Amino acid sequence: MGKKILLEHVDVPGIQTLEVYRKMGGYQAVEKALKSMNPDEVVEEVKKSGLRGRGGAGFPTGMKWSFLDKKSDKPRYLVCNADESEPGTFKDRYLMQRIPHMLIEGMICSSFALGARTSYIYVRGEMMYVIRILEKAIAEAYAAGLLGKNILGSDYSLDLYVQPGGGAYICGEETALLESLEGKRGNPRNKPPFPAVWGLYGCPTVVNNVETIADVPWIINHGGDAYAAIGIGKSTGTKLISACGNIKKPGVYEIELGVPVEEFIYSDEYCGGITEGRKLKAVVAGGSSVPILPADLILTTANNEKRLMTYESLSDGGFVSGTMLGSGGFIVFDDRQCIVRNLWNFSRFYHHESCGQCSPCREGTGWMEKVLHRIEHGHGKMSDIDLLVDVAKKIEGKTICPLGEAAAWPVASAIRHFRAEFEEHVRNPDSCLKKHLHREAALAH
Amino acid sequence: MFFSESRIKEIEEIKKRYPEGRHKSALLPVLHLAQADHSWLSVDLMDEVARLLKLEPIEVYEVASFYTMFHLKPVGKYVIEVCRTGPCCNVGAEELIHHMEDKLGIRIGETTSDGLFTLKTVECLAACGTGPVLQIGPEYHYHENLTPEKFDQLISELRAKA
Ligand SMILES: Cc1cc2nc3c(=O)[nH]c(=O)nc-3n(C[C@H](O)[C@H](O)[C@H](O)COP(=O)(O)O)c2cc1C
Ligand code: SF4
Ligand code: FES
Numbered sequence: 001m002g003k004k005i006l007l008e009h010v011d012v013p014g015i016q017t018l019e020v021y022r023k024m025g026g027y028q029a030v031e032k033a034l035k036s037m038n039p040d041e042v043v044e045e046v047k048k049s050g051l052r053g054r055g056g057a058g059f060p061t062g063m064k065w066s067f068l069d070k071k072s073d074k075p076r077y078l079v080c081n082a083d084e085s086e087p088g089t090f091k092d093r094y095l096m097q098r099i100p101h102m103l104i105e106g107m108i109c110s111s112f113a114l115g116a117r118t119s120y121i122y123v124r125g126e127m128m129y130v131i132r133i134l135e136k137a138i139a140e141a142y143a144a145g146l147l148g149k150n151i152l153g154s155d156y157s158l159d160l161y162v163q164p165g166g167g168a169y170i171c172g173e174e175t176a177l178l179e180s181l182e183g184k185r186g187n188p189r190n191k192p193p194f195p196a197v198w199g200l201y202g203c204p205t206v207v208n209n210v211e212t213i214a215d216v217p218w219i220i221n222h223g224g225d226a227y228a229a230i231g232i233g234k235s236t237g238t239k240l241i242s243a244c245g246n247i248k249k250p251g252v253y254e255i256e257l258g259v260p261v262e263e264f265i266y267s268d269e270y271c272g273g274i275t276e277g278r279k280l281k282a283v284v285a286g287g288s289s290v291p292i293l294p295a296d297l298i299l300t301t302a303n304n305e306k307r308l309m310t311y312e313s314l315s316d317g318g319f320v321s322g323t324m325l326g327s328g329g330f331i332v333f334d335d336r337q338c339i340v341r342n343l344w345n346f347s348r349f350y351h352h353e354s355c356g357q358c359s360p361c362r363e364g365t366g367w368m369e370k371v372l373h374r375i376e377h378g379h380g381k382m383s384d385i386d387l388l389v390d391v392a393k394k395i396e397g398k399t400i401c402p403l404g405e406a407a408a409w410p411v412a413s414a415i416r417h418f419r420a421e422f423e424e425h426v427r428n429p430d431s432c433l434k435k436h437l438h439r440e441a442a443l444a445h
Numbered sequence: 446m447f448f449s450e451s452r453i454k455e456i457e458e459i460k461k462r463y464p465e466g467r468h469k470s471a472l473l474p475v476l477h478l479a480q481a482d483h484s485w486l487s488v489d490l491m492d493e494v495a496r497l498l499k500l501e502p503i504e505v506y507e508v509a510s511f512y513t514m515f516h517l518k519p520v521g522k523y524v525i526e527v528c529r530t531g532p533c534c535n536v537g538a539e540e541l542i543h544h545m546e547d548k549l550g551i552r553i554g555e556t557t558s559d560g561l562f563t564l565k566t567v568e569c570l571a572a573c574g575t576g577p578v579l580q581i582g583p584e585y586h587y588h589e590n591l592t593p594e595k596f597d598q599l600i601s602e603l604r605a606k607a
Contacts (some may be wrong), residue, residue: 087573089573165512166473166477244574245535400597
């Protein structure tokens with residue numbers, strides 16, 4: 001069993017309540033930070049921990065915090081990104097639902113470190129019941145003097161609010177999220193300026209993922225060095241992996257970074273292997289936006305080394321033979337799954353979710369969806385395959401926000417690794433493994 | 446009257462979550478309340494929200510139309526939203542969606558003639574490990590690990606309740 005930082009007490013009855021959470025050692029980090037540390041010392045521990053953003057990009061959290069414009073005399077904000085909508089990702093919902101106080105404790109500690117006096121948790125609107133759980137936990141924290149004026153008798157005060165989204169994947173992108181929190185359409189902003197300088201209401205702002213913030217109390221309690229001692233190299237600490245698809249035990253697992261991918265898929269401690277004795281065909285390791293890898297390349301790198309669940313090992317080989325840890329949304333495909341149909345589904349998703357501001361993204365995602373639709377439905381041409389690669393290439397790097405890349409990478413990687421399956425669809429449309437599902441209207445717009 | 450007195454008070458409380466002059470931030474939470482009370486957002490209702498939040502009506506329309514959760518046309522008593530994204534499709538969502546359409550005798554986007562059910566598809570609900578999954582408004586309860594049989598049972602229960 002690996003080290004557990006976030007989920008150690010997840011099965012304790014009543015852990016949702018403040019009383020039980022405190023009994024299990026909860027809110028000690030708030031006490032420690034507010035009574036015996038200054039904000040810069042907290043930032044320093046987070047820097048030492050090597051913690052990297054758990055929302056997808058893996059940017060070092062301590063460094064992000066130190067970019068916050070301290071010279072500005074405007075208020076500063078911490079906004080928690082709980083928009084979780086990347087297909088395959090369901091770890092933040094699990095954490096908030098099961099141990100809401102862990103996120104709230106993290107928000108208090110992190111807001112203190114950043115000098116924020118008002119902080120928001122932006123939760124995707126579909127998770128109404130999670131919002132109710134969080135609001136209840138926040139009310140408990142206020143009543144116990146852990147939020148509000150002069151927390152635990154210190155001179156630090158903080159107000160914490162939950163904000164619902166309205167159903168839009170793009171609002172997970174941090175600047176779109178800020179626009180949405182301001183009561184507008186979720187159109188990503190041009191960067192720079194970055195949120196650290198120009199964020200919520202034009203004030204210095206840090207946006208962090210739920211899991212990132214939930215890691216902070218442990219780092220305060222045990223020190224950044226202790227956190228950095230877990231994991232391998234620059235992949236320190238633990239990571240929540242939400243595993244789904246054709247595996248025996250889908251669910252949310254906390255792993256020490258560094259577990260071999262093979263062990264993660266096949267051992268009974270984690271996914272328990274492929275369902276119904278089928279064969280592993282492919283894996284999307286970090287949410288739908290990262291490149292898909294076929295079975296051999298997800299288990300071992302191109303250099304024949306065992307692939308590990310770390311940022312570095314998963315991206316070994318770049319986009320030619322590697323992928324990314326991303327958000328930890330681990331989607332497993334068995335040999336009954338059709339790669340073309342799956343890619344069409346993802347392309348449809350990105351087209352649907354494009355905010356429409358930049359033409360390469362707006363038009364390109366629609367074009368890819370259309371071409372994939374015709375290949376999947378038996379009307380494709382051989383030249384369509386290269387056309388897809390070309391369109392994907394023309395989106396990359398030419399858009400305001402990374403949704404463009406998120407739509408392009410899956411296309412490029414699926415064709416790189418599974419070209420034969422696309423060609424077979426063109427040559428022999430009846431070869432599709434999911435032929436029986438070709439009923440048009442259900443998935444159309 | 447679009448809102449009860451207690452709703453108006455609730456809206457005033459929500460406005461206090463944001464700094465002075467930033468009450469526009471209350472728009473999404475208030476639209477959710479408006480929809481909970483009226484099941485969909487008519488132009489008159491959106492105009493009332495604009496008035497309450499001291500916004501131009503266009504500021505409300507452009508936001509309501511951007512987010513998929515807001516219904517700009519009348520919907521049935523129960524809005525059934527089933528996930529259609531990749532991971533759920535790997536574990537049977539497409540077969541389920543076909544079954545749902547057949548069971549209710551409507552296609553995605555339509556409402557049953559008794560006004561009870563509206564069928565919609567949504568994107569990944571962050572429940573991919575327990576797919577196929579659907580949620581039912583107005584409460585947005587999740588129903589996970591769905592099978593055609595479980596769906597039929599759910600429909601019977603809702604019919605009995607209505
Ligand atoms: C299209 C798009 C969707 C995103 N969705 C999410 C999301 O749902 N949750 C999240 O935490 N980060 C998401 N991100 C990443 C955020 O922009 C941001 O990097 C992250 O919240 C920063 O937090 P972290 O440093 O703690 O990871 C998304 C990015 C893009 C481009
Ligand atoms: S890349 Fe796509 S989603 Fe991002 S800003 Fe441009 S159009 Fe919008
Ligand atoms: S794909 Fe259906 S919940 Fe994620």
